[in-house]
Amino acid sequence: MRIAISDDALAIACGADKLAEAFARAAPDAEIVRTSSWGMQWLEPLVDINGMGFGPATPGDVAAILDGGSDKAIGKIEDHPFIAKQQRLTFARAGKTQPLSLEDYTETGGWVALKKAYEIGPEATIGMVTESGLRGRGGAGFPAGIKWKTVAGAPGDQKYIVCNADEGDSGTFADRMLMEGDPYCLIEGMAIAGHAVGATKGYIYLRSEYPHAIRKMETAIKASAHLVSPFKLEVRVGAGAYVCGEETSLLNSLEGKRGEVRAKPPLPALEGLFGKPTVVNNVLTLAAVPNVLSEGAKAYADYGIGRSRGTMPVQLAGNIKQGGLYEIAFGITLGELVEEIGGGTESGRPIKAVQVGGPLGAYFPPSMFHLPFDYEAFTEAGGLIGHGGIVVFDDTADMLNQAHFAMEFCAVESCGKCTPCRIGAVRGQETLERIRAGGRGAGACEALPQMHNAKSSERSLEDEVVLLTDLCETMKFGSLCALGGFTPYPVMSALTHWPEDFGLEPAS
Amino acid sequence: MTTARLDEIITAHSIREAPLMPILNEVQAEFGCIDEEAKRQIAKALNLTRTEVHGIVSFYHDYRETNAELPIIKLCRAEACQSRGSEALAAKAETMANGRASIEPVYCLGLCSVGPNAMIGESVHARLDEPGLEALIREL
Numbered sequence: 001m002r003i004a005i006s007d008d009a010l011a012i013a014c015g016a017d018k019l020a021e022a023f024a025r026a027a028p029d030a031e032i033v034r035t036s037s038w039g040m041q042w043l044e045p046l047v048d049i050n051g052m053g054f055g056p057a058t059p060g061d062v063a064a065i066l067d068g069g070s071d072k073a074i075g076k077i078e079d080h081p082f083i084a085k086q087q088r089l090t091f092a093r094a095g096k097t098q099p100l101s102l103e104d105y106t107e108t109g110g111w112v113a114l115k116k117a118y119e120i121g122p123e124a125t126i127g128m129v130t131e132s133g134l135r136g137r138g139g140a141g142f143p144a145g146i147k148w149k150t151v152a153g154a155p156g157d158q159k160y161i162v163c164n165a166d167e168g169d170s171g172t173f174a175d176r177m178l179m180e181g182d183p184y185c186l187i188e189g190m191a192i193a194g195h196a197v198g199a200t201k202g203y204i205y206l207r208s209e210y211p212h213a214i215r216k217m218e219t220a221i222k223a224s225a226h227l228v229s230p231f232k233l234e235v236r237v238g239a240g241a242y243v244c245g246e247e248t249s250l251l252n253s254l255e256g257k258r259g260e261v262r263a264k265p266p267l268p269a270l271e272g273l274f275g276k277p278t279v280v281n282n283v284l285t286l287a288a289v290p291n292v293l294s295e296g297a298k299a300y301a302d303y304g305i306g307r308s309r310g311t312m313p314v315q316l317a318g319n320i321k322q323g324g325l326y327e328i329a330f331g332i333t334l335g336e337l338v339e340e341i342g343g344g345t346e347s348g349r350p351i352k353a354v355q356v357g358g359p360l361g362a363y364f365p366p367s368m369f370h371l372p373f374d375y376e377a378f379t380e381a382g383g384l385i386g387h388g389g390i391v392v393f394d395d396t397a398d399m400l401n402q403a404h405f406a407m408e409f410c411a412v413e414s415c416g417k418c419t420p421c422r423i424g425a426v427r428g429q430e431t432l433e434r435i436r437a438g439g440r441g442a443g444a445c446e447a448l449p450q451m452h453n454a455k456s457s458e459r460s461l462e463d464e465v466v467l468l469t470d471l472c473e474t475m476k477f478g479s480l481c482a483l484g485g486f487t488p489y490p491v492m493s494a495l496t497h498w499p500e501d502f503g504l505e506p507a508s
Numbered sequence: 509m510t511t512a513r514l515d516e517i518i519t520a521h522s523i524r525e526a527p528l529m530p531i532l533n534e535v536q537a538e539f540g541c542i543d544e545e546a547k548r549q550i551a552k553a554l555n556l557t558r559t560e561v562h563g564i565v566s567f568y569h570d571y572r573e574t575n576a577e578l579p580i581i582k583l584c585r586a587e588a589c590q591s592r593g594s595e596a597l598a599a600k601a602e603t604m605a606n607g608r609a610s611i612e613p614v615y616c617l618g619l620c621s622v623g624p625n626a627m628i629g630e631s632v633h634a635r636l637d638e639p640g641l642e643a644l645i646r647e648l
């Protein structure tokens with residue numbers, strides 16, 4: 001009997017280690033293996049016994065599961081609708097292999113892509129990545145092939161591959177799952193990138209909040225060093241700054257500086273780490289590359305719609321019944337993801353809002369659930385898909401609170417380099433507090449004779465809303481990076497779609 | 509904080525490219541803070557000014573300038589955990605800790621479908637409610 005339980009951090013946080021111990025005691029003859037997670041997180045810890053699933057399991061369920069009489073049985077895991085309907089390319093191994101087993105990785109098609117890259121050479125490799133239509137999965141959606149081509153063509157004695165594993169967005173965990181569940185896949189992707197652009201050194205900038213991923217990546221790098229040589233890899237651990245996910249801030253941090261954002265140009269592709277040509281790509285971008293090379297660019301590009309090609313590992317989070325990792329071709333609608341696959345809210349109450357794309361992403365009401373998951377469609381709708389996280393809120397959410405939090409988060413995490421963000425986020429919080437109070441009385445300071453231009457009368461709720469809107473315009477167009485520049489998305493979308501939460505007339 | 513141990517840490521990392529962050533991470537992990545003396549010693553070893561090192565230490569949320577007196581429970585306060593009731597839990601957490609732990613915010617642990625979540629050292633805890641948090645505090 002083979003009993004598989006995930007050693008993903010989420011499964012562990014839900015009690016997977018204790019469960020594995022309980023199985024080891026109850027079934028001493030069974031082979032107990034720790035695998036990656038299937039991504040059905042509401043069922044974690046999920047026990048996989050010869051392909052049949054049981055979850056969420058506790059040590060108290062062990063006896064019944066072994067007897068075959070457990071009410072936690074979900075049937076054959078691969079046939080579960082949540083798994084069966086996915087199109088797993090990047091996460092093809094999820095749930096099936098032992099993360100650090102080189103044998104498992106090789107047996108499931110590992111290193112084929114790297115060999116192919118060596119065979120066809122850098123130019124053809126970049127050509128395949130370009131043809132696949134793969135765009136950056138970190139948020140901005142920039143075509144990966146074009147970035148690689150720029151770095152390949154840039155003069156430089158030393159070039160770098162930097163993997164952005166800072167994954168700070170709330171509602172996202174795909175980078176973490178990939179690094180914990182299939183670390184060699186990321187290593188292979190980075191080695192291919194290195195070969196393609198002529199870089200011999202790679203860094204993985206990993207956030208400190210992910211200790212399990214750090215340990216797994218470090219172990220995997222050591223174990224596979226001989227397979228990717230002369231390419232060398234190193235993990236660098238962050239220190240709790242959200243803004244260090246922004247690529248130039250990340251490079252500064254890697255260089256041992258304050259994580260302040262750099263002005264562009266110069267592009268990191270030309271003058272990146274230590275001033276050298278550098279590819280900065282998200283974990284999911286790099287981890288998608290082995291599939292593109294081994295299965296072909298066209299096979300990858302056949303998935304998706306419009307200019308969004310391939311698959312997106314969507315992350316269903318927040319108040320959702322069936323949360324987890326759902327990799328699917330672009331084009332699926334928001335409603336299908338949240339209602340059909342996610343099953344609505346876990347609380348059982350109606351959905352009020354979903355935030356897509358992390359703390360800088362817009363809040364959408366159910367009336368916009370027809371939106372297809374596609375970079376351009378979300379931009380047009382006043383939002384972004386970002387790193388593919390979807391956070392569901394039920395009708396107890398107060399959207400004024402959420403708008404306030406967006407400003408608060410921006411103020412806490414601002415790198416401080418530019419005024420619209422550093423000062424604007426603080427003023428934004430204050431304005432929202434006055435909106436909550438329904439406006440404000442005449443200010444003593446403003447009434448002073450020296451204050452020629454200040455408005456000395458009281459300010460109504462509507463006046464404050466005008467101020468907030470104006471402030472958001474300034475932040476949007478005046479900020480150096482997307483932290484200050486996109487914080488207006490959650491704020492303005494909350495105001496636009498739920499004016500009643502701000503004390504205004506409901507939207508018609 | 510012993511000078512000798514600090515020197516060892518600095519030396520161990522100094523062969524790497526840009527060794528400052530790895531050094532600071534290890535000093536923080538081992539000593540629980542990066543104090544004035546440590547800043548000066550690191551600055552000297554890396555040929556930086558004390559001000560530069562201070563600027564970096566004060567930029568990152570993980571670095572502390574003084575040692576924490578109580579064990580720290582980092583409670584996730586980001587949106588996905590908010591949608592699952594983290595704010596109500598956080599409002600009571602301080603009282604529940606009652607001087608036995610210090611409750612600090614963290615923004616996302618990557619466990620966003622099973623919140624409210626918390627982290628103590630390197631261990632992660634999901635699906636927290638009041639009894640769950642009580643148990644964590646008791647076991648500290």
Ligand SMILES: Cc1cc2nc3c(=O)[nH]c(=O)nc-3n(C[C@H](O)[C@H](O)[C@H](O)COP(=O)(O)O)c2cc1C
Pocket residue numbers: 135136137138139140141142164165166167168169242243244245246247248280281282283285286481482483
């Ligand atoms: C405030 C801020 C935070 C960001 N955080 C991340 C992050 O955690 N991970 C990531 O891959 N990209 C993040 N980005 C986007 C990066 O700047 C960059 O676009 C990305 O790493 C490029 O890789 P890609 O082309 O593969 O997406 C962030 C951007 C901003 C403005």
Ligand code: SF4
Pocket residue numbers: 243261413414415416417418419421422479480481482483484485
């Ligand atoms: S927008 Fe904010 S985080 Fe970005 S550069 Fe300006 S101050 Fe820094």
Ligand code: FES
Pocket residue numbers: 170171172584585586587588589590615616617618619620623625
């Ligand atoms: S929001 Fe709390 S773990 Fe992600």
